[in-house]
Each structure stands twice: as structure tokens, then as C-alpha cells.
Amino acid sequence: MVSRTPCIRTPHARAPHARAPDTARRSERARRAILAASMRLVGEVGYTGLTIEAIAARAGVGKQTIYRWWPSKAAVLLDAFTSAAARPEREQGVPDTGDLEADLKRVLRDTADEFADPEFEAPYRALAVAAAADAEVSARIRERLLEPARERYLRRLRSARDAGRIAPDADLPLAVELLTAPFQQRWLQRTGPLTPEFTDALVEQVLRGLAPR
Amino acid sequence: MVSRTPCIRTPHARAPHARAPDTARRSERARRAILAASMRLVGEVGYTGLTIEAIAARAGVGKQTIYRWWPSKAAVLLDAFTSAAARPEREQGVPDTGDLEADLKRVLRDTADEFADPEFEAPYRALAVAAAADAEVSARIRERLLEPARERYLRRLRSARDAGRIAPDADLPLAVELLTAPFQQRWLQRTGPLTPEFTDALVEQVLRGLAPR
Numbered sequence: 001m002v003s004r005t006p007c008i009r010t011p012h013a014r015a016p017h018a019r020a021p022d023t024a025r026r027s028e029r030a031r032r033a034i035l036a037a038s039m040r041l042v043g044e045v046g047y048t049g050l051t052i053e054a055i056a057a058r059a060g061v062g063k064q065t066i067y068r069w070w071p072s073k074a075a076v077l078l079d080a081f082t083s084a085a086a087r088p089e090r091e092q093g094v095p096d097t098g099d100l101e102a103d104l105k106r107v108l109r110d111t112a113d114e115f116a117d118p119e120f121e122a123p124y125r126a127l128a129v130a131a132a133a134d135a136e137v138s139a140r141i142r143e144r145l146l147e148p149a150r151e152r153y154l155r156r157l158r159s160a161r162d163a164g165r166i167a168p169d170a171d172l173p174l175a176v177e178l179l180t181a182p183f184q185q186r187w188l189q190r191t192g193p194l195t196p197e198f199t200d201a202l203v204e205q206v207l208r209g210l211a212p213r
Numbered sequence: 214m215v216s217r218t219p220c221i222r223t224p225h226a227r228a229p230h231a232r233a234p235d236t237a238r239r240s241e242r243a244r245r246a247i248l249a250a251s252m253r254l255v256g257e258v259g260y261t262g263l264t265i266e267a268i269a270a271r272a273g274v275g276k277q278t279i280y281r282w283w284p285s286k287a288a289v290l291l292d293a294f295t296s297a298a299a300r301p302e303r304e305q306g307v308p309d310t311g312d313l314e315a316d317l318k319r320v321l322r323d324t325a326d327e328f329a330d331p332e333f334e335a336p337y338r339a340l341a342v343a344a345a346a347d348a349e350v351s352a353r354i355r356e357r358l359l360e361p362a363r364e365r366y367l368r369r370l371r372s373a374r375d376a377g378r379i380a381p382d383a384d385l386p387l388a389v390e391l392l393t394a395p396f397q398q399r400w401l402q403r404t405g406p407l408t409p410e411f412t413d414a415l416v417e418q419v420l421r422g423l424a425p426r
Binding site for chain 1: 259260261338341342344345346348351352354355359384387388390391393394395397398399401402403404405411414415418419420421422423
């Protein structure tokens with residue numbers, strides 16, 4: 001589950017730094033144009049149809065400009081997605097109002113809303129497909145999107161355990177998998193709709209198994 | 214979760230029937246060669262690298278022979294996979310020894326063993342990638358693999374509910390998602406190993422949430 005991920009705001013490691021101000025500004029403009037073009041294009045043509053050539057044409061840069069900074073279309077897209085996802089409200093973690101059930105329901109409903117937005121869904125599906133097919137892409141996505149998201153759920157569950165709402169011996173990492181995997185499966189394998197009824201029932205069922213005994 | 218699916222044994226709908234015996238035999242031989250070639254090839258080159266040309270060359274048939282029976286490489290692969298998976302032990306459903314926890318642990322451990330076998334894993338990953346990318350492929354895989362598998366878990370859970378082992382108002386379809394999705398997520402997104410410790414803990418945690426109250 002990628003939603004509300006604390007995203008990486010630093011520019012790409014190979015992006016230009018410490019150059020003459022004008023060059024740096026032009027490079028940054030090109031970088032942003034490339035990222036934006038990759039997000040729009042993948043929504044139009046899908047991951048299989050996405051090419052470095054098409055991204056370059058749409059961004060108004062040469063192919064070599066892209067290859068100077070990124071090794072592959074998956075790398076461009078991952079940067080584009082994490083930049084686009086870096087909004088302040090995503091970085092605050094799962095809310096903690098003291099009501100674990102309400103907080104988790106809120107987050108999963110919000111996440112479902114994001115997945116209903118084609119501008120989010122298309123590039124994220126493209127990344128998920130690339131990751132499923134390729135172990136190296138998968139490792140980068142895990143590190144930059146999945147692990148931070150997992151950590152945010154874990155923090156909220158730990159706080160609930162400390163407050164006595166969850167059994168002290170509960171397996172919290174497994175609980176995160178139970179909360180996120182059925183959502184991901186419905187979405188990625190298209191096995192069911194991401195309705196509020198579904199996400200609410202999911203939270204209730206998982207919490208039932210975590211209650212103090 | 215596809216493992217132990219009651220598979221479709223009937224030949225592909227467009228496969229030849231009711232022809233002169235020799236022609237039918239030759240066609241059936243070609244059909245089997247094509248299916249076997251697609252399974253071997255996808256393990257060698259991955260789904261992206263798989264082409265109808267390569268399948269035809271490996272099977273010793275012309276490309277047109279393949280296109281006469283199947284519209285796409287995904288369709289060939291789905292038939293190949295369901296034929297290969299049609300072993301009798303798969304068709305008996307989740308075992309019912311009366312001990313729900315033991316039965317589910319057995320099935321998930323067996324499923325993990327299958328996923329550890331590259332001859333199973335490679336074509337199934339290829340199908341999963343194709344399905345994630347393409348809604349039409351996804352619908353076919355859902356109908357032929359995922360739904361029958363889901364139904365087998367559901368039957369076992371219904372029997373447990375009838376025996377009083379599960380709360381009478383438990384949401385059994387959701388329970389199936391909880392049992393299968395974390396396994397699928399670890400596998401497809403490579404977020405963790407499919408160890409017996411994991412599958413056993415998964416079963417225990419899900420059943421804890423289903424216990425009669």
C-alpha cells in the first residue's frame with residue numbers, strides 16, 4: 001500500500017547540483033518536465049507503451065538528457081511518482097485520535113479515494129506491474145514506497161498496543177500485512193471493488209483478531 | 214491464490230474437434246507442443262520476452278497455427294498453465310479433517326512449496342503481471358484460476374462454520390481474502406519470504422478473528 005507514504009523529497013541522486021545557477025535552473029526545469037511527462041504518458045499508453053523516446057519528446061528534451069539522470073523508464077517513473085506523492089498531508093503518518101478503528105478506516109477510505117483517481121492509479125499500476133515482473137525494480141519500490149508506508153501503519157499499531165487496545169503479544173508486522181494486502185489484491189488483481197463497506201469490514205475483521213484476550 | 218485450483222480440463226474452445234481422426238491427432242499433438250513450449254519459454258525469457266514467434270519455433274509449428282487457436286500470448290499461457298495445473302490432487306479442494314487450523318496450514322504450506330518451484334512460479338508470475346497490466350487478461354484469469362480457488366477455501370470455511378468452529382455471522386468471503394492476499398502480496402511484490410512460520414502465523418491470526426464469540 002503506497003498511499004500516504006512519507007515520500008522522498010530530495011532530488012534524484014544524479015540530478016545536477018552545485019553548478020552555475022543558470023545551468024542548475026535549466027536542469028531542474030528539464031528534470032521536472034521529464035517527471036511530469038512520464039506521469040502523463042503512462043496514464044495514456046500504459047507501462048508497456050511507455051518509452052524513453054516518448055517521454056523525451058513530450059518533455060521537450062533529448063533522450064540523452066534522460067539517460068544522463070536515469071537508467072530506465074522504471075527509474076524515471078519511480079522518481080516521478082514519489083515526487084508527485086510528496087504532499088505534506090501524506091507525511092504525517094496514520095492519524096492517531098486515540099480511536100484505532102476510526103483512524104484505520106479513515107486511512108483506508110482515503111487510500112481507496114486515491115486509487116479511484118486515474119492520475120494516481122495509472123502510474124502506480126505501471127510501477128506495480130514493473131515491480132512484479134522485475135526483482136530489481138521491485139527492490140527499489142519496496143525501499144522507497146512500500147517500507148515507509150508499512151512503517152507508518154506499524155507506528156500506529158504500536159501506539160494502540162501501548163494504549164492497551166491490542167493484545168500485548170500481537171504480531172504487528174503481520175497485522176499490517178492483513179490490513180493492506182487484501183486492499184492491494186483487490187486493486188492489482190481486480191478481484192473486487194474498493195468500497196467503503198469493504199475497507200471498513202476489513203479493518204473490523206483484522207482488529208477482531210488483535211483484541212486483548 | 215491459484216494453487217490447488219480445480220482446473221479446466223476441456224481443451225481450449227477453439228481447439229480442433231470432430232475432424233478426421235488423423236488431423237485431430239496431429240492438431241492435438243501441435244496443441245500440446247505449443248502449450249509446453251510456452252511454459253518452458255516463459256521460464257527462460259519472462260513474460261515481456263515471450264513472443265508467439267518464439268513459441269512457434271520451439272513447438273515446431275507455424276505462427277499461424279498458434280493464431281488459429283489463440284488470440285494472444287496471454288491466452289496461450291493461461292491455457293498452458295491451467296492444463297499443467299490440472300492434477301488430480303488439486304481438484305479435491307481444501308482437505309477437511311475436521312481440524313480447520315491444521316487443514317489451512319497444510320494447504321498454505323503446500324502452496325508455498327509450489328511457489329518455490331520455478332516451473333510453477335515463472336508462468337504464474339507471467340500471468341499475474343499480464344493480468345495486472347491488462348483488464349481483459351485479468352478477467353480471464355479471475356474466472357479460470359482465482360474464482361475456483363476462492364470457492365475451494367470458501368467451502369472449507371462454510372463447513373467449519375456449520376461445525377461451530379467459526380462465528381455464525383463471520384464474513385467468509387472476506388476471510389478468504391485475509392488468508393490468501395498476504396501470501397500473494399509477499400510473493401508478487403516480493404515483500405517477504407513464504408516460510409512455514411509465516412503461513413502458520415497467518416492462519417492462526419485470521420482464525421483468531423473468526424472464532425465464535
